[in-house]
Every structure is written in structure tokens, then in C-alpha cells.
Amino acid sequence: MAKTNKVRNPNAARLLVRQAHLDDVPALVGLTADIYTPDWGHSAEMLQSQQVHFPEGQFVVEYDGRVVGYCATFRIDEATALAPHTWMQITGGGMASRHKPDGDWLYGMEVVVDSEFRGMRIGQRLYQARKRLCTDLKLRGIVFGGRIPGLAKNLQ
Secondary structure (H helix, E strand, O other), rough: OOOOOOOOOOOOOHHEEEEEEHHHHHHHHHHHHHHHHHOOOOOOHHHHHHHHHHHEEEEEEEOOOOOEEEEEEEOOOHHHHHHOOOOOHHOOOOOOOOOOOOOOEEEEEEEEEEEHHHHOHHHHHHHHHHHHHHHOOOOOOOEOOOOOOHHHHHHO
């Protein structure tokens, strides 16, 4: 019987998905500023608030120790999640202050991937982390909202 060698993605071992920490805030401010422009990126206050309200719902991806991806989530009730809303309204101005600890839906408010690292399935890894969290918390599902990277540049 011939032995088969599986080809392993050399970048896989270099990528780490983990919960975000307050120590990550400066890197995340820079990452969101690069993606959305400094005027539209997340402030340190917003990122700290997201982590204070729902720390288990904030994830980062590191590549060789550098933060190259981020996603933010919070829990919310079904009526609020499925009603018409803007990103600013539902996220409490990006602060995740509408988080409800007993909410039955996970709201995905942000996914950001460093443009130098696109094509490495970083966004997919972040969505998988969200799905695991949703399953672990036995929630009804995930609702997504977000902003479009580069949109601010096109509006000027």
C-alpha cells in the first residue's frame, strides 16, 4: 500500500484564533483605522467597551504574534435583532452596549482582516469561532450586521 503525504498549509501553524484581551486594544485601533480610515475605525473606548460588555464574544487572529483579524459580537434578544435598525443603533455606537446577557441571538457586529493577510481564510476562522460560541451558549442563531471597508473613502 502506498503511503500518502498530506500537504499541510504552512500558514496554519502560524495562525492563532483566540479571545481578544484589553492588551490587544492598541493593535485593534490601528487595524480598524487601516481598514476604515482613522475617522471611521474603532476608538480604544469602543474596543474596551466591547470587551467589558461581552469578553467571550470578541476574537482576534494572530499571525506570528501580530493581530491580523478581529471580530466583535454581543448577545441580543430576537425582537431587537430582527427589527429594522442601523449599525450605530444596534451596536450602541460601536460600544456593544446593547448586549443582553440573556439574549438568545448572537449579533456579529464587526469582522476586520488586515489587507496584507487576505486570502488566508482569516475571516472564515473568525466566523467559525462565532459559530462555536453560539453552539456553546445554546443560542438560537447568529445575526450579522457590519460596515463596508473602504466605504468611507468612496464617500469623500
